Amino acid sequence: TADKDWWRGAVIYQIYPRSFQDTNGDGIGDLKGITARLPHVAALGADAIWISPFFTSPMRDFGYDVSNYTDVDPIFGTLKDFDALIAEAHRLGLRVMIDLVLSHTSDQHRWFVESRSSRSNAKADWYVWADSRPDGTPPNNWLSIFGGSAWAWDPTRLQYYLHNFLTSQPDLNLHNPQVQEALLAVERFWLERGVDGFRLDTINFYFHDRELRDNPALAPERRNASTAPAVNPYNYQEHIYDKNRPENLDFLKRFRAVMEEFPAIAAVGEVGDSQRGLEIAGEYTSGGDKVQMCYAFEFLAPDPLTPERVAEVLRDFQKVAPEGWACWAFANHDVVRHVSRWGSDVADHAGHAKLLASLLMSLRGSVCIYQGEELALPEAELAYEDLQDPYGIQFWPDFKGRDGCRTPMVWESLPDGGFSSTKPWLPIPEAHLPQAVAIQEGDPASVLEHYRRFLHFRKAYPAFAKGDIEFVETRAPLLGFIRTHGNERLFCLFNMGDEPAAAESPSDEIEPLDGHGFISDLRDNKISLPAWGAFFARLA
Numbered sequence: 001t002a003d004k005d006w007w008r009g010a011v012i013y014q015i016y017p018r019s020f021q022d023t024n025g026d027g028i029g030d031l032k033g034i035t036a037r038l039p040h041v042a043a044l045g046a047d048a049i050w051i052s053p054f055f056t057s058p059m060r061d062f063g064y065d066v067s068n069y070t071d072v073d074p075i076f077g078t079l080k081d082f083d084a085l086i087a088e089a090h091r092l093g094l095r096v097m098i099d100l101v102l103s104h105t106s107d108q109h110r111w112f113v114e115s116r117s118s119r120s121n122a123k124a125d126w127y128v129w130a131d132s133r134p135d136g137t138p139p140n141n142w143l144s145i146f147g148g149s150a151w152a153w154d155p156t157r158l159q160y161y162l163h164n165f166l167t168s169q170p171d172l173n174l175h176n177p178q179v180q181e182a183l184l185a186v187e188r189f190w191l192e193r194g195v196d197g198f199r200l201d202t203i204n205f206y207f208h209d210r211e212l213r214d215n216p217a218l219a220p221e222r223r224n225a226s227t228a229p230a231v232n233p234y235n236y237q238e239h240i241y242d243k244n245r246p247e248n249l250d251f252l253k254r255f256r257a258v259m260e261e262f263p264a265i266a267a268v269g270e271v272g273d274s275q276r277g278l279e280i281a282g283e284y285t286s287g288g289d290k291v292q293m294c295y296a297f298e299f300l301a302p303d304p305l306t307p308e309r310v311a312e313v314l315r316d317f318q319k320v321a322p323e324g325w326a327c328w329a330f331a332n333h334d335v336v337r338h339v340s341r342w343g344s345d346v347a348d349h350a351g352h353a354k355l356l357a358s359l360l361m362s363l364r365g366s367v368c369i370y371q372g373e374e375l376a377l378p379e380a381e382l383a384y385e386d387l388q389d390p391y392g393i394q395f396w397p398d399f400k401g402r403d404g405c406r407t408p409m410v411w412e413s414l415p416d417g418g419f420s421s422t423k424p425w426l427p428i429p430e431a432h433l434p435q436a437v438a439i440q441e442g443d444p445a446s447v448l449e450h451y452r453r454f455l456h457f458r459k460a461y462p463a464f465a466k467g468d469i470e471f472v473e474t475r476a477p478l479l480g481f482i483r484t485h486g487n488e489r490l491f492c493l494f495n496m497g498d499e500p501a502a503a504e505s506p507s508d509e510i511e512p513l514d515g516h517g518f519i520s521d522l523r524d525n526k527i528s529l530p531a532w533g534a535f536f537a538r539l540a
């Protein structure tokens with residue numbers, strides 16, 4: 001495990017602990033459940049797991065509101081359970097990345113309890129406090145992603161505090177050096193406990209403008225599909241002052257310096273910004289002294305996934321950050337499951353899912369796979385009464401929230417999905433049961449076996465993980481590119497459409513590869529692909 005570069009091109013499997021596996025019959029997944037199911041992740045061929053937050057929390061945002069950074073919430077288990085999880089992961093050859101939410105805490109965190117108690121306590125400046133404007137309104141026009149002003153009134157301090165997310169998620173003031181020290185101590189705590197890295201939640205929200213200047217409105221011509229849901233006015237501001245501040249670079253360097261005290265640690269920063277995401281991701285991952293990877297939102301947005309869009313995003317990133325490293329994902333716990341987002345009208349559900357999986361795992365960058373993605377689970381349709389996500393409850397029915405991608409894993413085709421012995425915290429859709437792990441396992445035509453096969457294939461050719469990428473002239477719905485690493489040149493061609501398609505071979509000297517599960521035909525320099533087909537070859 002000394003390979004310092006393991007993260008470059010790694011495939012990271014994201015686990016949402018509430019919904020992975022329940023072991024004590026309370027309907028909520030737990031750390032013991034993760035440990036029990038790690039063989040599934042290892043068999044898939046992933047390099048690492050990223051576990052969404054399991055720290056002590058009142059769970060207003062299901063763990064993204066932390067009230068104690070250095071303990072496990074009793075719902076999920078104990079620190080001892082976590083130690084056992086790490087040991088088992090390492091035994092199976094999996095690295096463990098944990099999700100640190102450093103931009104804000106829960107309002108139940110003792111730091112905030114103290115900070116809000118007066119204007120003169122020792123932690124008075126640990127959060128972002130400001131006086132109202134003379135008319136009593138909030139200090140400026142900053143908005144919360146979850147709706148309304150980003151400022152909440154505190155009746156004790158008679159001041160507003162900043163919250164980019166829920167009012168129960170007050171923003172820490174990282175301009176205060178003591179806050180930085182406290183967060184670096186959290187980092188060290190988990191490194192000493194044996195984690196291999198971090199997913200850093202909302203990494204570009206760490207610092208705000210100290211002068212509290214108003215954000216400008218987003219010019220109408222710059223509004224696009226990825227600024228949806230249009231119902232949320234947050235998407236119509238230019239986020240210059242509430243986040244993305246230059247002071248962040250120095251903090252990230254300090255964070256990295258602590259990582260460097262331990263062997264082979266890697267971090268992926270989540271850059272939430274639908275306007276300048278790639279640029280910021282590039283900035284944070286260049287120079288070798290901040291984070292290694294940034295998690296980009298480009299393919300998590302509602303925009304349709306077309307060959308042009310894929311090429312444009314990858315080229316743009318290359319252009320703004322030739323030295324940077326992205327981590328791509330099609331799915332996570334915040335967005336509509338991608339097979340539904342992009343394929344609601346697709347007849348061949350499995351074919352579509354397999355093509356997308358292989359495309360994702362062939363791009364230059366690292367990759368995150370979200371639990372259930374390997375089963376091609378569609379978005380769950382939930383009734384308003386079943387909703388748990390405060391974001392969904394707030395914007396229903398224009399935006400249905402994030403519960404539809406957070407329903408429990410389906411391990412077996414039983415009514416409880418093999419997830420729990422009792423009623424789960426979110427219902428398991430009946431339609432998910434025929435896609436359970438136990439049903440797909442061993443069926444070479446299944447999506448699950450395709451993920452396993454493709455990950456295995458991908459490992460045999462280092463160009464997939466580490467190579468450069470160069471796009472080849474192709475006509476939609478085809479997408480073609482060449483991945484180059486040393487003397488290895490791999491040509492990858494994808495048919496992103498539901499009709500057969502054909503393309504010219506980019507070279508006479510081409511050696512088709514197999515073992516990836518797709519069937520195609522190469523004759524007289526012409527490559528013919530079936531609907532949702534792909535072709536891989538080595539070029540001389």
Ligand code: TEU
Pocket residue numbers: 061064065101145165201202272333334335
């Ligand atoms: O998400 C940050 C973020 O910007 C996204 O939340 C996104 O805008 C939103 O979920 C709408 O889809 C991270 C976590 O992934 C998310 O679960 C948390 O709610 C959020 O931070 C606050 O900690």
Ligand code: CA
Pocket residue numbers: 021022023024025026027028029030075
């Ligand atoms: Ca449980």
